[in-house]
Amino acid sequence: MLELRKLSQWYGDHAVLSDLTLKVPDGELLCVVGPSGCGKSTLLRTIAGLLPAAEGEVTIDGTPVTGVPDGLAVVFQDYGRSLFPWLSVRENVALPLRRRGLPRAERRAEAERILDRVGLSGAARRHPWQLSGGMQQRVAIARALVCRPSLLLMDEPFGSLDAQTREDLEDLLLQVHRNDDTTIVFVTHDIDESVYLGDRVIALSPGPGSRVVLDLPVRLPGERDQIGTRGLPEFVELRAEVGRTVRTPADPSGLSGPPGA
Numbered sequence: 001m002l003e004l005r006k007l008s009q010w011y012g013d014h015a016v017l018s019d020l021t022l023k024v025p026d027g028e029l030l031c032v033v034g035p036s037g038c039g040k041s042t043l044l045r046t047i048a049g050l051l052p053a054a055e056g057e058v059t060i061d062g063t064p065v066t067g068v069p070d071g072l073a074v075v076f077q078d079y080g081r082s083l084f085p086w087l088s089v090r091e092n093v094a095l096p097l098r099r100r101g102l103p104r105a106e107r108r109a110e111a112e113r114i115l116d117r118v119g120l121s122g123a124a125r126r127h128p129w130q131l132s133g134g135m136q137q138r139v140a141i142a143r144a145l146v147c148r149p150s151l152l153l154m155d156e157p158f159g160s161l162d163a164q165t166r167e168d169l170e171d172l173l174l175q176v177h178r179n180d181d182t183t184i185v186f187v188t189h190d191i192d193e194s195v196y197l198g199d200r201v202i203a204l205s206p207g208p209g210s211r212v213v214l215d216l217p218v219r220l221p222g223e224r225d226q227i228g229t230r231g232l233p234e235f236v237e238l239r240a241e242v243g244r245t246v247r248t249p250a251d252p253s254g255l256s257g258p259p260g261a
């Protein structure tokens with residue numbers, strides 16, 4: 001279980017996150033939405049142990065996060081910069097296994113297994129710069145999955161992809177999540193995407209000092225699919241609820257009721 005307890009974060013005297021308390025049970029896919037600059041990436045960097053908590057704490061299975069935790073993988077939006085252009089696709093994916101001291105043949109076999117899973121088995125010997133953006137992001141996802149992470153943090157990973165590729169990768173992620181039961185914290189600007197992917201969606205208020213202003217379980221019937229799920233009345237309702245929250249300016253006093261009340 002990932003837990004945030006009264007977490008606050010600042011850059012100098014600029015308050016970014018204020019008093020965040022949150023539990024993410026094992027195996028949950030939690031989506032985080034909120035206006036630009038509200039601190040979503042800061043939240044991920046703190047969970048990843050890259051930024052120490054200014055106040056409060058982050059724990060994983062009860063142990064405070066003080067550095068990059070074991071079993072963590074991260075995927076960023078900027079896949080172009082996260083892959084090594086001089087390494088082949090297979091070498092890029094196998095890289096985290098080298099640090100684990102796995103023999104070469106095993107590294108290779110494991111990288112190929114995971115490349116097959118993300119639909120890239122034919123591209124193993126190519127280099128990242130020979131691939132489309134969507135394929136490069138698949139490589140980044142494969143590299144994140146190769147060590148079978150227990151916690152996967154994703155920061156707008158599909159933000160710069162075309163609509164079709166984005167849908168394909170959303171479905172790939174759902175498949176991975178179903179099969180591996182990995183805990184995933186997924187940051188996105190896209191409200192539809194958050195409802196389509198999430199077991200739960202949280203929304204942060206605009207900064208400074210962002211707080212959680214919505215914590216919404218997503219209970220959609222059946223397995224999700226791009227056309228059917230997005231057409232469900234339940235989906236439309238959830239999307240509207242998240243949209244209303246994200247677009248309503250927060251009242252810093254926290255005293256006002258919903259609009260029109």
Ligand SMILES: Nc1ncnc2c1ncn2[C@@H]1O[C@H](COP(=O)(O)OP(=O)(O)OP(=O)(O)O)[C@@H](O)[C@H]1O
Pocket residue numbers: 011016034035036037038039040041042043207
């Ligand atoms: N290293 C830093 N030093 C100082 N201020 C920073 C730093 N990183 C981010 N900020 C500021 O902190 C706030 C939160 O930034 P962050 O990137 O976490 O927001 P975000 O919600 O992820 O934004 P976006 O949705 O635009 O990616 C912003 O006001 C940003 O300008």
